[in-house]
Amino acid sequence: MTTEALYKELSYVTHSRENRLKYAQMLLENPLIIPKALDILFMVNDKTSCRAAWVLEFMCHDKLTALVPYLDYFTAHIKTVHLDPAVRPVAKICEYLAKAFYAKNNALIKAQLTTEHQERLIEVCFDYLISDQKIAPKAYAMNALYLFGQDYPWIHPELKSILERDYQMQSSGFKARAKHILKKIKQEKS
Template sequence: MTKEQLHQKLNSGRLSKVQIDGLVAELEQHPELVGHLLQEVFEEDKGDTFNASWTFDHLMRKKLPYLLPFLQPFVDGLETLRSQSCIRPMAHVCELLTIAYFKKKDPAFQKNISDENLEQLVTVCFDWLIGQNKVAAKVFAMTSLSHLGEKFDWVHPELKMVLEQTISSGTAGYKNRAKKTLDRLKALRH
């Protein structure tokens, strides 16, 4: 597959789950196209489609290490996202990254993700958590922040405060993840 073919497939109308899965299978064989796919995500954020971001999320679920060569443009681009259809899958990728770095302690991620990258993730995740975003993005952000707080001492107290202030007005899904996150934060203090 070429970058032109990738562009054409992503921009040929709304893709079904089966089509996304097929595209992901092709991209697994072409890691060199991940940078182009990422560019498509940031381009589509200006429009009203989400094929690229959905494809990116599904590819990262299978091949997260493919992100490492493109980590800086990924992290730099997160704060520019405005479309909920793009923020949600990118927030999920952030959650996958923080799990790989902190929970799984994957050496490839610990070696290639700088403290500056992690600080950028903290900023964007707090923005998503406290901003006018849909629940899924907030849930992924709070999980990422609970991991990022293992590196940055100030994050957990801020996260706890935000969750305690917002849990009562959240949806069932938000309340569930917020409670689990607060329980995790409490357990980490002991």
């Protein structure tokens, strides 16, 4: 399938869970089109990039390791994604990667997610947290940053500072997640 054909196919992606799962399965069954989906994701001013993001998020939920061959490309370009409907799934993929890296049973992600990849993920997560994003990307970013803070000691103090600073001005969803993360940071210090 060409990038153009995939682009056209993605125009049929809807918000329904079943539909996104169908297209995610299409990627998993045809891994050679995953880089084409990433190319479309990084057409950042095009609304179809959002549909590619939705499908890639569902693919990563089912099989995160399918993204491994493309970690360089993905992490190098995620900072360019800016449309709200694409930012949320990209932030979720960042959280998936952080969770997998710190999971006990995911050796492939541990082996393949390099320091450079981690630093790019950390950078974009901080960007999501301090920029004008909706609650979902901020929540995913908080969690990913908390996890990466296990290996990067400077992250937890920075994360704590941002969460405390923004706490009063944010939504109840932000406050709930921030409270949870702040409690975990405090418990680690004890």
